[in-house]
Amino acid sequence: MTPTLIYFDFLCPYAWRGVELADLLRREHGLMFELRHFSLVQGNHNDNAQSRHQPTWWLTDQAAGSGSAAQIGSLEAFLADQAAARQSEEKRWAFALALFRAVHRDKAELSAQTIQAAAQTARLDMAQFQTDLAEDGARRAELRTDLAAAAEQGVFGTPTFVLPEGHAAYFRFANLVSPEKALETWQLYVSVLESDARIETIKRAKRA
Template sequence: MTQVAQPSRSGVTDLYFDFLCPYAWRGLELADVLRREHGMRFRLRHFSLVQGNHAENPDRKHPTWWLDRQVAGQGSDYQAGSLNAFLAGQAALQQDEDAAWAFTLALFRAKHQPAEGVPAIDLRNDGQIRLLAEATLDADAFGRALEDQEGLRAALHEDLQDSATLGVFGTPTFHLPDGNIAYFRFANLVTEPGAALDLWTLYTRVLTDGARIETVKRAK
């Protein structure tokens, strides 16, 4: 569903995602190609599917149950894992942009595209997440950032609040600089630069077309 909202940061597309979602992973891979190969600018933002679908939040725009206010390690595996991953993601964002993207993609790949014979990462497992951080980040700085749980939760809450205000309901959702915002679910991983640009052009053309296309969904 497409809606017009207030513009995101000038020249930057906000990308809302959840580590639990394989479609969000594909969206991140697409955006990474576009930013590296075509100079486009994206900002990593967090949206919680657990919060959005929580029974206490029948109105996603006005949630009463917030993921960032939950006790670490408690609740369902999805709740505990996504909170842990989001806080790690916020810690990674305190480093330079390329490092933050490298960590975010590494975490997504470990969850949704693990190496052959290797089980998918358990997002609740701090040790596994720290191993990814050692490979992609300044591990000492990452460790220090994780100590500021209050600050990380505040940053996460800002993302969750913004996504609620915008009416985000699924991931990945792209909030374009012109104010257009829409969930974009596609089945195939796209990493070739030309194909990535073609897909992005198609997506943005649908959003900006005067017909105001709101839903295209394949029959099953």
């Protein structure tokens, strides 16, 4: 079975809710999802304003510790997630969820300290995690592959789901989806995305 891809950024609370939904669906309903990275810092960079499909400024080219706090934190988080993935797919999900929850539920700063704590929460082999993190060039190459695929796909926000049939869309979650509503919510999303009506935007009006 071909998995649904989910592009995410640890900076984004909507992505956190999307990854939580995907985790519910894969654990409770046997659906398949694959985690992929998309950088909001890269996507919104002024140097890439002319074309998201062909970035000229890449997060993976930036020196560690350089740039804004968002740039530093997101690069460190992405590379750590790639390192976690070296231990197993389940460990990667555990790490991603632990880091998302620390940042967006518990309001921790996206920092090296928070990343290390998330790795411990996910019960990673910490010695192996540090070894894999130290292979910076390899982790950056893996991240670059994700970012290039996101650019080719036209991803502009997170979470973006890419269905096995190729349909893809950004889905903004106002709230966490309850376990009881997870499958119903997903089926509604898929039906809208696959509909011949080709609905491009649904945006709620906001009262003053």
